[in-house]
Amino acid sequence: MSKTNVADSALILKAEGLKQHYHVKQGMFKPEAVVKAVDGVSFNLEKGKTLAVVGESGCGKSTLGRMLTMIETPTDGQLGYLGQNLLTLSKSAQTKLRQKIQIIFQNPYGSLNPRKKIGSILEEPLVINTDLPKADRKAKAISMMEKVGLKAEHYDRYPHMFSGGQRQRIAIARGLMLDPHVIVADEPVSALDVSVQAQVLNLMMDLQEEFGLSYVFISHDLSVVEHIADDVMVMYLGKVVEQGTCEQLFDNPKHPYTLALLSSTPQLSPEKRRLRIKLEGELPSPLNPPSGCAFHGRCRFANERCKSETPVLKLDSYDESEQGHLIACHAVEEDRINLAEEVA
């Protein structure tokens, strides 16, 4: 693995108030609108841990992933990597550090260049970022292929010769070529069948153990998240609505949106089926977000205050036992949510 002394500092990635605002032209005479794709996200990611980001499509989870890998520069906020602020560093220093944060994309059919052989796909990061000689690059590519469960003879094949699961293995191998510390996985298993999904999840967990990787795992599948995550962040329309450890979120969910997400997920065993909190309507347009709490239009616990005042992310004052479990909801703060009443 890498020579930098990561072991000493458990905290690898620290985001503070990350924002990504896009300016959108609406027409010649209309003022520009601002889409707040991500609006103030903060988290800490420790070595060897997995942070899951969940939410519906359009909630900003992929934009967050793109900011962490610096494919896009955040419009505001701080992104600390091992104590250095990535956003204020010089270009050359940035390039060095960016190698340590890699991304795996959702669709393995679209993310591999169909005209390149697996060997050159895997070696490309090395060609660009290092000055390893050709023989070393090949050796490294082949050893990485073996680590992710591919065979050495696959080196000269093209992506179309592989199944979806194998392609995702190639994408994972490519992400690992530069010995990263952090892998941002953007819906890595949502395009795969369940049996293949299990294979890829197992592989990701094995690699995490072997290399001490930290994952930012972006997903909309809560059962996958419950299985793999240490910490979970639930996003809604660019904002974090609930944040905590995996146990806190799944055993004791508080925010009405989290409750709704959990109850919408189909469950195999009848005992685990929770009461259905049906969400009306769809995600509102980020171009014209609702005032106050962005969720109030779909929330059954909403009152006047929710419509006017934006809730901030904070600890639940009624439940002091829960360390680090943050919720952005007026109803939770005022203790207005009574699920027992809902059942009756």
Added chain:
Amino acid sequence: MSLLQLDNLSVTFGKFRAVDNISYKVEEGEVLGIVGESGSGKSVSSLAIMGLIDFPGKVTADQLSFDGKDLQAMPEKQRRKLTGSDIAMIFQDPMTSLNPCFTVGYQIIEALKTHQGGSKKELKKRAVELLTQVGIPAPESRLDNYPHQLSGGMSQRVMIAMAIACNPRLLVADEPTTALDVTIQAQIIDLLIELQRKKKMGLVLITHDLALVAEVAHRVIVMYAGQIVESGPAAEVFSTPRHPYTQALLASLPESASGKARLDALPGVVPGQYDRPQGCLLSPRCPYATDHCRKEEPENQGSLNRQVKCHTPLDTQGRPAA
């Protein structure tokens, strides 16, 4: 008499058998779930029911009948009348199954006009009714919208409205919620089940989401590489699977693993056109496979109500019979 009855339905593309001798029945008011990985022939079999398999695909069946009427024997014109009105289908991707060049209203009215007819005013009224039924707010104004102006969930609601336009007795839903978010999926499934109950439709729900089938289906069929490997009442199949493939599928779900343990992944993938094994098709991936399995294809065992295609079906403890 069953609403839909298939006996030994096969679909071949040249030498490749995409669907291999499957038989099942759908009763009125029944929800039948069909599960399996991609490439297991779920969609192709439903397209065959709808008569949507084109050359070079070839459909053969000992029996393919809807409400006692033989779909294969009847003239093409008569069958066209039946599909779309009595048998309707909802496709997987709502964004691409609506025609982007026409308004939503035009497309719904087109379906109505073809099968029922009526004056312009009546048709429009009926279209508004349908959109209201599937829970689209402000339906009158939505009629003039083009598909690109609708979200995924809305498009799927429009597709459902089109499918139920002629009060079908059998609805085939091919992965109706796969492209949608969980909260929207819950809305769409609730809507489908509610309509199914109200109209006493037979519903064939094709999906790869086992948990979804477990929640809503009465009976379930598990397909693998074009064959039905197990079928039976949904609750029974999921609690005590008798086929190793069903067992493996259930075990590979993250929710069946405790804590952060490794998942029981089934190695390998569904065999394709060129790598079909001899004997039982699951044998290269099956943990219990014997030499017998690798040589000889198993027969269906058990009653029609609960069938399993395996030489050594699993007992209630999940172990293969000796």
